Amino acid sequence: MIGKIMGYARVSSTEQNLDRQIEEFKKHVPEENIVTDKASGKNLDRSGYKALKGALGLRGGDTLVIMSLDRLSRNKADIKQELEYFKENNIRLMILDLPTSMIQVPDNQKWIVEMINNILIEVLSSMSEQERNTIRKRQKEGISVAKAKGKHLGRPCISYPDNWQQYYSQWKSNQITAKKMMEALNLKSTSFYKLAKQYQLNDKSS
Incomplete structure (x- = not known):
């Protein structure tokens, strides 16, 4: 029994048109067997493709x-x-933009189609690996350049408010609560305690 032929057409957004792809598919696929999606290709989570x-x-x-x-x-x-x-x-994959994948072969020569598929998989694997290596290399180069320029990497450093020392002294002598100090200096609790710990360590080392 000969299997059915289906087509899959996709554009990235609802504003884009599927007509060109569908017209090309009609030369190879029954129109009722054409499945479409208007969705991003960033992943496989698409209703048409899932169907x-x-x-x-x-x-x-x-x-x-x-x-x-x-x-x-x-x-x-x-x-x-x-x-x-x-x-x-x-499942055989035929790609209109890749003529070699469109070759019709008799049953006793299906190895040709399998060979084409294997080549595609190998090429894509190599491309993916090369792309990952290139990204890593650029990241390392970017970090090195940033460090050489004295740029801080990671989360931005928290700076002490102008009147930190005044409120810090009042807090340490129990004249005000930590909450009052945070409100006065407009600090979140995480930032406040991080600065307090850092200030205390610097004070001990000086």
């Missing part, structure tokens, strides 16, 4: 047609995951 893989969607022996790999997702790790899912479930 495509749900109870009434793709099965072993079926074919899925998409315009390009980024219609599945913008995330390379997600794309790799989906390619592996299709392979494991015997």
Whole structure:
């Protein structure tokens, strides 16, 4: 039994138009089998795509047609995951922007399709790894440059209010409560106790 052919079209927002993708799909897919989404490709959490893989969607022996790999997702790790899912479930992926994936082969030459899928997975894996390494390298370079310029990294430092010492002395001598001091200096409790601890340590070391 020959499996069904389905199409998946996606644009990133409701303002964008799906017509171009749908018109291209009609050359390969019955119109009633075209599933669409108007949603971001940052992850796979999309109603149309979930339905495509749900109870009434793709099965072993079926074919899925998409315009390009980024219609599945913008995330390379997600794309790799989906390619592996299709392979494991015997679902053929045909990509209109990738003519080699559109080759029709007889049953005794299905290894050609599998080879193409394996190459895609390998290429995407390499690209993802390279991208991760590049990001890490740029982060390290950015930190080094920032440190060389004397910039503080991490959470911003809390500075002492102008009249800190006056209120601090009153607080330490029990003339005012910590709450009153916080209100007077407009400090949150976490900032107040952090400054108090820091001030006390500096006072002991001086």
